[in-house]
Amino acid sequence: MKKEYYNPEDLKKFSSITEWNKELGEKFFDYYSSVFKEGHLTAREKSLIALAVSHVVHCPYCIDAYTKDGLQRGIEKEEMMEAVHVGAAIKSGAVLVHGVQMMNRHDQLSM
Amino acid sequence: MATKSLKAQKSELSNTQRQLEILSNGIFQNGKLPTFRQKLKEHSLPQIQPQKLSILQINVGYMCNQVCAHCHVDAGPDRKEMMTRTTMEECLTVMETNQIETVDLTGGAPEMHPEFRWFVTQIRQRTSVNEIIVRSNLTIIMANKKYHDLPDFFAENEVHVISSLPFYKRGKTDRQRGTGVFDQSIEALQKLNRVGYGKTNEQLKLDLVYNPSGAFLPGDQMAMENDFKKVLMEDFGIEFNQLFSITNLPISRFLDYLIASENYEEYMHALVEAFNPIAAENVMCTNTLSVSWEGYLFDCDFNQMLELKVASEHSHIRDFNAEALEQREIQLSQHCYGCTAGAGSSCQGSIA
Ligand code: SF4
Ligand code: SF4
Numbered sequence: 001m002k003k004e005y006y007n008p009e010d011l012k013k014f015s016s017i018t019e020w021n022k023e024l025g026e027k028f029f030d031y032y033s034s035v036f037k038e039g040h041l042t043a044r045e046k047s048l049i050a051l052a053v054s055h056v057v058h059c060p061y062c063i064d065a066y067t068k069d070g071l072q073r074g075i076e077k078e079e080m081m082e083a084v085h086v087g088a089a090i091k092s093g094a095v096l097v098h099g100v101q102m103m104n105r106h107d108q109l110s111m
Numbered sequence: 112m113a114t115k116s117l118k119a120q121k122s123e124l125s126n127t128q129r130q131l132e133i134l135s136n137g138i139f140q141n142g143k144l145p146t147f148r149q150k151l152k153e154h155s156l157p158q159i160q161p162q163k164l165s166i167l168q169i170n171v172g173y174m175c176n177q178v179c180a181h182c183h184v185d186a187g188p189d190r191k192e193m194m195t196r197t198t199m200e201e202c203l204t205v206m207e208t209n210q211i212e213t214v215d216l217t218g219g220a221p222e223m224h225p226e227f228r229w230f231v232t233q234i235r236q237r238t239s240v241n242e243i244i245v246r247s248n249l250t251i252i253m254a255n256k257k258y259h260d261l262p263d264f265f266a267e268n269e270v271h272v273i274s275s276l277p278f279y280k281r282g283k284t285d286r287q288r289g290t291g292v293f294d295q296s297i298e299a300l301q302k303l304n305r306v307g308y309g310k311t312n313e314q315l316k317l318d319l320v321y322n323p324s325g326a327f328l329p330g331d332q333m334a335m336e337n338d339f340k341k342v343l344m345e346d347f348g349i350e351f352n353q354l355f356s357i358t359n360l361p362i363s364r365f366l367d368y369l370i371a372s373e374n375y376e377e378y379m380h381a382l383v384e385a386f387n388p389i390a391a392e393n394v395m396c397t398n399t400l401s402v403s404w405e406g407y408l409f410d411c412d413f414n415q416m417l418e419l420k421v422a423s424e425h426s427h428i429r430d431f432n433a434e435a436l437e438q439r440e441i442q443l444s445q446h447c448y449g450c451t452a453g454a455g456s457s458c459q460g461s462i463a
Contacts (some may be wrong), residue, residue: 011450012380044334071323072330074338 011061044073051080051089113176115188116239117364124367125185127418134361134445138376144314144383146225146261147447148417154388154396158165158271159397159441164433166399168412168458169194169202171227175219175256181290181322181365183416186219198406198428201232205431206238209227215399215458217412220251222261244271246320249299250292258388262299269314273355274305276319279342284414287324309351317350321461322357328381328452329356332461355460358382360413361448382448390463392454402428410441412458417446 018025034047047069056060070080117125123158124130138144145153152242173190177184206214214234221227222245234240245265251259265272276296277287284293300317303309309317320340323329343349359365361378369375396410400421409415423439425432455462 011383043331068327069329071325074278074330074335076283 006060006096009063010062013062014061044075047073048075048079048083052083056087056091114187116173116178116185116189117367118185119189120186122367124363126369130362130366130421131417131444133366133370133375138379139445144279144379147443147445148450150383150386151391154386154391156388156391159391159394159443160399161437161439164209164437165212165213165401166257166395167211167213167402167420168205168217168399169201169402170217170404170412170415171199171219171221171224171230173219174223174249175248176223177220177248177292178287179364180368181287181324182360183360183363183413184219185363185367185416190219192404193224194404196226196227198404199226199233199408201428202402203233203237205428206234206240207429209433210260211238211240211417213242213244214240217246220248222247222251222258223244228264231264231268231270242271242272243268247272247274247299248288249274249276249296250288252299252302257331258265259302262302262308263304266306266308266315271318272308272384273318273320274300275322276300276339277324279339279346283324296348297347299380300343300351301347304348306352309349316352318353318355319351319358320355320440323358326369326372326378328385329358329456332356332454353460355458356454356456357458357460358449358452358456360446362413362446363416379445379448382452383434385452386448387451387453387455387463390451390453393455394447394450394456395459395462395463400436408436410439413446413449417444419444 015025015029018029036043036050041049047066050062051066053068054066067080070081135146139146148158149390151158157345167424173184174188174193175184175186175190176188178187205211209379216231218224224230231243231245234243247261252258264270274296275288282291283297285291295416300309303317306313306315319334321329321339323374329335332354334355339354340351343351360367361375361382366375369378396414399411400408401412403409403414403415408420408421408423408426408428409417409419410432414420419442420426420441422442423436424430425435450456450462453461453463
């Protein structure tokens with residue numbers, strides 16, 4: 001058993017999750033590939049969204065995968081970094097907006 | 112960025128035997144990944160069989176004004192190998208006596224060959240070859256005054272120009288091909304446009320080649336073409352016909368890069384994973400033969416660089432025999448995965 005929680009080799013084995021539950025695994029992968037097809041959003045735009053979300057959910061596998069996917073699509077590093085900032089801004093905004101709850105609670109409890 | 116070929120650096124990888132060992136050992140020996148032949152078998156595909164020959168790709172020499180990091184030829188200013196006029200005559204004889212649809216001239220920078228213009232005009236005058244392709248790296252047109260009129264020469268001889276431009280932005284292009292390459296390429300493309308290339312004239316086709324600048328596979332050819340067309344038109348007013356996206360094959364300088372940057376295993380894994388049986392049925396060695404500067408015949412330019420001659424007694428252009436060569440067995444190794452990944456890859460771009 002490996003000592004690390006995350007191992008880059010595991011990403012290549014992702015599809016093996018179907019071995020323990022074929023039906024749900026296959027449904028997931030079907031869904032996943034449909035989501036990323038060209039649609040009202042281009043596959044390129046979806047790739048950048050995926051990259052931003054990967055950072056927000058702290059998934060090292062997804063970060064590896066969508067950085068490479070972006071390179072393959074000709075997405076530039078400046079675009080990638082801007083996407084990451086969008087994710088970071090939403091995430092920090094989500095933290096900070098709770099500050100209002102803190103303020104409300106503070107004022108409610110204070111004389 | 113290196114300024115010398117692997118050969119001039121006396122690098123271990125300038126030895127083709129060593130390259131073939133690397134491609135057969137390690138991950139392909141310990142069963143981690145299937146060899147190319149095993150993969151064909153897995154998909155119940157027979158050994159790749161040559162069909163009717165239609166393209167003769169002639170490599171007139173390895174000299175080049177550039178030393179691109181990914182170059183599978185290991186070309187550069189220090190490479191002196193050059194086809195003799197006698198061998199060119201032998202090629203012309205084959206074109207005169209066989210039905211060759213297309214001649215594809217490559218190098219190095221083929222334009223640097225002192226007999227280049229003579230050879231092109233002879234092909235036009237003496238043979239019934241329909242299409243002459245020149246693989247131009249673009250910067251050669253700007254490199255020296257004596258090359259400035261190449262666009263006119265190409266147009267007069269109705270040469271189909273296929274040019275490499277790794278990206279439509281300066282940064283990535285210069286990282287792969289050298290500082291200043293992007294600006295010179297843009298200027299050369301504008302010159303080609305001015306004499307009528309890349310527009311609607313069927314005789315003056317200008318196609319671009321995109322290949323990834325790093326250890327990743329090319330994206331969808333059509334999407335890339337749209338991006339290239341949009342940006343090159345908006346930023347520089349440049350027009351071209353088609354974009355070919357080409358996968359970097361793990362040989363020569365690109366193999367050296369993969370190993371040095373510790374990307375080799377991951378890259379091979381990606382190639383194997385993206386194996387596409389439809390692409391495997393259309394690989395370019397099925398309708399192309401490659402001729403080296405010395406006149407030897409190879410299944411493709413990659414096999415030429417690995418010194419894997421055709422498996423036939425007719426292995427020199429002077430002994431050319433179309434029927435016998437169609438019966439040959441194509442020499443395959445793990446670099447062939449580069450031709451079959453995703454939408455496949457050939458000198459004419461995607462194949463599936
Ligand atoms: S221009 Fe072409 S032949 Fe010359 S070094 Fe670059 S890739 Fe090689
Ligand atoms: S590398 Fe050459 S021999 Fe191998 S599949 Fe590609 S074209 Fe054919």
